[in-house]
């Protein structure tokens with residue numbers, strides 16, 4: 001049985017903190033948020049996981065391979081080095097959105113995002129690597145065809161950004177609604193999705209939908225592995241196969 005372990009990372013009581021005792025300089029907040037994300041990426045990435053910045057005050061991580069102790073240490077390390085703390089909720093399911101839903105409910109049950117009573121909550125179940133749910137996690141790496149030729153070398157950065165964001169918005173919604181998959185923009189023209197076990201036709205369906213919906217042409221490499229890193233790395237190789245073969249969907 002394949003299962004993704006999803007962790008919701010939520011900064012504790014961040015809204016009030018950003019305006020106490022008065023509104024803080026925006027670029028200081030941006031610096032804090034991007035440094036916190038960078039540290040998450042390093043900590044979780046070094047253990048084979050993936051993390052996505054989503055809204056920065058909330059981040060979503062794929063943490064297959066990280067146990068409760070790893071999560072506790074992450075909280076301790078953030079609390080020691082940043083002026084904010086983080087709460088973590090963890091859920092496990094073959095359908096990523098269901099794992100995230102469970103993870104989220106656990107954080108919400110510990111208190112509001114804007115409650116000074118909630119600090120460093122850690123709630124959840126962890127995948128048992130020896131147990132029945134020790135299957136692979138599936139990662140799909142989507143990329144816009146010839147983004148450089150169509151956008152980057154022709155349009156100003158803002159109009160390029162609008163085109164890429166349209167493709168992202170259309171894809172993320174389709175993958176979430178049709179398959180319970182979670183797709184995240186990761187920079188450039190790239191979107192990484194954590195997915196259930198999907199077929200070639202289902203990936204082709206997503207690509208066709210985005211092309212029809214917003215006229216953005218995608219291709220995708222799909223990988224599976226014990227850890228998000230292994231799955232995602234295989235997906236990158238599959239994407240290279242798309243480039244080499246001129247195809248739109250390749251499995252590693």
Ligand SMILES: Nc1nc2c(ncn2[C@@H]2O[C@H](COP(=O)(O)OP(=O)(O)OP(=O)(O)O)[C@@H](O)[C@H]2O)c(=O)[nH]1
Nearest residue numbers: 143144145146147148149186187188189190236243
């Ligand atoms: N996060 C991330 N960004 C990447 C990756 N590969 C490329 N990019 C970004 O995507 C941008 C466009 O690169 P490509 O996708 O290779 O270029 P392209 O013009 O779309 O060409 P083709 O994909 O070959 O059609 C680069 O400037 C990078 O910002 C990757 O593996 N991860």
